[in-house]
Amino acid sequence: MLRRMMAWRKSMFAQMALLTLLFLGWGLYAFVIQPIANLPITTERPxxxxxxxxxxxxxxxxxxxxxxxxxxxxxxxxxxxxxxxxxxxxxxxxxxxxxxxxxxxxxxxxxxxxxxxxxxxxxxxxxxxxxxxxxxxxxxxxxxxxxxxxxxxxxxxxxxxxGLRYPVVLNRPEPLGASGKWLSAFGGNFFLAAGGVFLIFALIFTLHILSIRRVAMLARSIDPQRLDAKLPEKGVATEILPLVRAVNHLIGQVDAAQRRSTFFLSAAAHEMRTPLTVLRTRLELMDDGVQKDKLVGDVRRLTRLVNQLLTLMSIGNRRDITGFTDLVATARKVMSDLAPLADAGQVSLVLDAQVAALEIPGDATLIGSAIRNLVDNAISFAPPGSAVRIGIAADGTVTVRDHGVGLGDVDPTSLFEPFVRPVTNRRGYGLGLAIVHAIVRLHGGHVAAANAPDGGAVFTATFGA
Known part of the structure; x- marks a missing residue:
């Protein structure tokens, strides 16, 4: 019984009813009982x-x-x-x-x-x-x-x-009925009380609407990739509490489903590593020939796909980052690692850094992987004889620019979804940019793609913004 009464304290209806009764009780005493009690007892004089x-x-x-x-x-x-x-x-x-x-x-x-x-x-x-x-x-x-x-x-x-002998009566008031006397004496006070009750209702509704808007704003801020956050139940009106609890229950179910899916993909990719390694070893033992080269190439691409899936799953399971990374040094290392690939495509790599060194909070391996995927993607689209420019701004923004065919009419946001390949004849499985997006989001930043003004495409990754 006590718990039920305590629950009613958070109800909008209970709050409005209680405040209304208190206000009307005070108004009845202040505007009716007390004025009537203070009325002088008068008798009609001759x-x-x-x-x-x-x-x-x-x-x-x-x-x-x-x-x-x-x-x-x-x-x-x-x-x-x-x-x-x-x-x-x-x-x-x-x-x-x-x-x-x-x-x-x-x-x-x-x-x-x-x-x-x-x-x-x-x-x-x-x-x-x-x-x-x-x-x-x-x-x-x-x-x-x-x-x-x-x-x-x-x-x-x-x-x-x-010499006064006859009375004189001036301005005799018109007699009022019982309802007229009550209305003339106390009608204004009750209109005041009614206005006060309306203000109470408006105030309570306003406070609860603000509370609902606060919950809605928190719901919009929930990251679909991080469903460990729940909507607050404390301070929510009783009438809204079942909806909040239902949404929290749904968030929990979606989070559990995502965890099962992530675990399945991660386990499947991990389990595929061993047989792929064994298969590649056996292929290496075969006699040299065109068929062997094709099979070895297929196994390498499949192994790369598995490694990318594992990377994507591991990033999705992380909730925080530690350490510091020098963006300029990381970009130089990526250029050194990808120099053979760029030379094979007759593409030059150029670094435009506004500062000599720039340390930011973040995982060096993951940030290096994000920059590597952006540069690798730009090299694959750059025509022979062109340059891929890597820019490092003082605010931690990394830009990778190529002079290829550009994005065309493709929606730039769709490029960062897994397995999206706008150009079907290019190498890869559409996981590189998805990995970039996951790494940048893990570091609290954002990534974007756009067509360059004079041709080509430009990818921008801002860390910690």
Whole structure:
């Protein structure tokens, strides 16, 4: 049970569901439960009480504003609330005083009646702004109150009103149904929550798509000749894991099949060496003649084929290289070894080296075999009287150029496949360039073939690039 729960942690669906539940739970608390719990418990007030509270708040706000900014406050008589009250209450009078400035449509009635004027005179005699006085007088009437508010520190602030008998209700809101109230109060919050959920889904999908692309990039980088690498299973989503495991299983099967095929070819070629040696020895004991020469030549070609197969198989089985090789010295040795063959075809060998010596990491025997096969191939196509040029660049690039018929319309990449012979009447079995390709790839480089601009073909092998 625990293992199944741990496996669900890597599932895209489980991750999205868990994050969505967490986000919606937080959104429900933050945007619904908490705002509803914080809503004040209100009851509908009588119109008279509501009118009195709004009127007192309006007069008090005007008094404070005029106190802070003398002369900069809008006319209180033009306020819609004051105008509506005066229109419905013909006997309504109000009076506001800030310092020496007075406002309103009546005279002060409570100011002298309740001795607020004497209190203001005492404050002036004290002449101490740190001493303040504040007083409120409510005079009950039939259903409504008359009201006076006095405040003084450094200067007088006072307002009063009387004659309010009928209520005034301005901007009464239209009643909303239950769904309308809920939508107006919390609809925006739920839209925000929905947007957050969408972002969570998009983020999770993006992360898993990046993971899938990483696996795909690793799959493209797998070398068909080296199938010991597998796709990573760690960090892959549960939904993709079966596909990754199936691909790894297929890679393992292909690798095993390649190993069996390589072992079979290697064993067959190795087993053919002994009978070919015995056959050649017996042929050498025969009397000289044309038939003997033909048979000996056939055995030599067959022995060379077996040796090339063994070389190709041994290169394919290797996974690393050791040692260092001087490319220039190796090229000189190859030219020395193949000089008799070149002289027989009336072809000259020329070395163009940018440096006197160039050591690179690599197996000297294998690199020498690769250069030998390239030069041997060029000699076989070079016409009599021409030259085969071997170039060594400072970056480890080896070029072999001949002035033969060139590649023609042949696909250059197909030349490095085993047993490919574009020209059927030439010597060899089409394994030389395949061996070159295998050796260069083993050294982390690449090999290419192309038609030369002024005729012939040029082969380029870059080691370690």
């Amino acid at each position: 119109p008279a009480q509501a009118t009195e509270e709004r009127l007192r708040s309006l007069l008090h706000a005007f008094m404070v504003a005029e106190r802070n900014d003398p002369g900069g406050t809008p006319d209180i008589d033009a306020d819609p609330m004051i105008r509506a009250i005066r229109a419905r209450n013909p006997g309504f009078r109000f009076y506001v005083r800030v310092g020496d400035r007075a406002f309103g449509n009546g005279q002060p009635q409570f100011f002298r009646q309740y001795r607020f004027d004497q209190l203001a005179r005492v404050h002036r005699e004290l002449a101490d702004p740190a001493i303040c006085s504040q007083a409120t007088k409510i005079v009950p009437r039939a259903g409504y109150d008359d009201y006076a508010d006095f405040y003084m520190c450094d200067r007088l602030s006072f307002f009063e009103y009387h």
